[in-house]
Amino acid sequence: MEESEAWGKPVERTGRLTAVLALATLISAFGSSFQYGYNVAAVNSPAPFMQQFYNNTYLERYNEPMEENLLTLLWSLSVSMYPLGGFFGSLMVAPLVNKLGRKGTLLFNNIFSIVPAVMMGVSETAESYEIIIVARFIVGICAGLSSNVVPMYLGELSPKNLRGAIGIVPQLFITIGILAAQVLGIRSILGNSTGWTLMLGLTGIPAVIELLLLPFFPESPRYLLIQKGDETNSKKALQRLRGWDDVDAEMMEMRLEDQSERAEGHLTVLSLLSQRSLRWQLISVVIMNMGQQLSGVNAIYYYADSIYASAGVRQNDIQYVTVGTGAVNVFMTVAAVFIVESSGRRLLLLLGFGICCGACVLLTIALTFQESVTWMPYVSIACVIVYVIGHAIGASPIPNVVTTEMFRQSARPAAFMVGGSVHWLSNFTVGLVFPFMERGLGSYSFIVFAVVCLVALIYIWLVVPETKNKTFLEVSQMFAKRNKTEIKVSDWPLKDSTESLEKVTTL
Numbered sequence: 001m002e003e004s005e006a007w008g009k010p011v012e013r014t015g016r017l018t019a020v021l022a023l024a025t026l027i028s029a030f031g032s033s034f035q036y037g038y039n040v041a042a043v044n045s046p047a048p049f050m051q052q053f054y055n056n057t058y059l060e061r062y063n064e065p066m067e068e069n070l071l072t073l074l075w076s077l078s079v080s081m082y083p084l085g086g087f088f089g090s091l092m093v094a095p096l097v098n099k100l101g102r103k104g105t106l107l108f109n110n111i112f113s114i115v116p117a118v119m120m121g122v123s124e125t126a127e128s129y130e131i132i133i134v135a136r137f138i139v140g141i142c143a144g145l146s147s148n149v150v151p152m153y154l155g156e157l158s159p160k161n162l163r164g165a166i167g168i169v170p171q172l173f174i175t176i177g178i179l180a181a182q183v184l185g186i187r188s189i190l191g192n193s194t195g196w197t198l199m200l201g202l203t204g205i206p207a208v209i210e211l212l213l214l215p216f217f218p219e220s221p222r223y224l225l226i227q228k229g230d231e232t233n234s235k236k237a238l239q240r241l242r243g244w245d246d247v248d249a250e251m252m253e254m255r256l257e258d259q260s261e262r263a264e265g266h267l268t269v270l271s272l273l274s275q276r277s278l279r280w281q282l283i284s285v286v287i288m289n290m291g292q293q294l295s296g297v298n299a300i301y302y303y304a305d306s307i308y309a310s311a312g313v314r315q316n317d318i319q320y321v322t323v324g325t326g327a328v329n330v331f332m333t334v335a336a337v338f339i340v341e342s343s344g345r346r347l348l349l350l351l352g353f354g355i356c357c358g359a360c361v362l363l364t365i366a367l368t369f370q371e372s373v374t375w376m377p378y379v380s381i382a383c384v385i386v387y388v389i390g391h392a393i394g395a396s397p398i399p400n401v402v403t404t405e406m407f408r409q410s411a412r413p414a415a416f417m418v419g420g421s422v423h424w425l426s427n428f429t430v431g432l433v434f435p436f437m438e439r440g441l442g443s444y445s446f447i448v449f450a451v452v453c454l455v456a457l458i459y460i461w462l463v464v465p466e467t468k469n470k471t472f473l474e475v476s477q478m479f480a481k482r483n484k485t486e487i488k489v490s491d492w493p494l495k496d497s498t499e500s501l502e503k504v505t506t507l
């Protein structure tokens, strides 16, 4: 999703966070990334009222109550059409960003938010649950596009020295969106039998705000120059973003980068799959994205309320525990930004998956004994919170960072597309399967998630190297033996490459 620091090489003049840059960042992250998070959690707290609406609608149409299995199926569909739409959205990224531009795509993408927002808003009046299911698919497309285009747009707006920090803003707004949905989902606010349509429809508000405000901000200068060949407007955009007139150096640099990229050529997904020298890097991207989603993080968000209920939290207190969890998630995402540069990626991944695995095992035990031991429900809640912490520092943010660092410029878009597709398909699978798993296995469903975390942990331990401060060549050298390829000596700028590698490892 994120493609921060994708365009290498430092620039001489240190970029400032100008008002134009800051506002463009906030508006696009609020208008797009926020919605991604909001819709992940928006159906969580009104779930019982929505299911009741499904049941009542069916009763009025066919004069008999809905079968429990059908209700579970329709509900699973309502939840999982969202990530399925996300999958299709991420496939649409490449053609759209090149045709409409980055800002253009973000503006266009608002159709996929405002239309379903209206649909979900009128679903109750129209007495149709089918509308909700279709709307969830469309708003999923919106999320799939946002999750790739916002980081791309912001990455291309930022000066290099701010690219890392600004690159985290979309992820931060996703967690803020989740928190906002949890707050609005409180029973006395909108999480009730009359408020849920408004709650689902509210996703259109950020879209409208973005549609009204973003047109006043510049399109990506890099897109204008390289894709459009529009030197004048590219320069104007850059001048507004940087807050100074002398942007010739940066313009020149963009042209140079473009040339070297053209010389390297772009790898398509197919040619990426057939590259032996990138095989294990690609497998690692797939495993990390599967691990991230199949470890059950969205099961926790989609079904948090029922998890707390089965953990024995009193019905009225559930909503506050949910909001607390969301706040912890936001806080830990902010913390991850500061930890990641000092601790390295590998340690955070191992720690994150390890914590999640342990939390799942403990949660299973706690749920099993909650009838007989009075304080067990508190242990269950602690497990969920510890799980969220583990996910927020490792499994959630790090796979994209590592993906960026394992592939060079020419292979990166293809690698991100593979990662993005695996991300949304795994997300889809969990949403569809978890309700059935929960009904069949009860508290033992968390053992499945624990096993996934353990497998991811072992894989990362054995295969994924530390990529912090490594050049692409050093990373491919670390993978060379596993890929059964040789790195040609002429590829290496340094004679004593192994030595410099060891030096970096011990940093």
Ligand SMILES: *[C@@H]1O[C@H](CO)[C@@H](O)[C@H](O)[C@H]1NC(C)=O
Pocket (backbone or CB within 6 Å): 055, 056, 059, 065, 066, 067, 068, 071
């Ligand atoms: C649907 O509603 C009826 C009453 O209106 C209820 O008896 C039945 O259990 C409900 N079905 C499900 C699957 O919740």
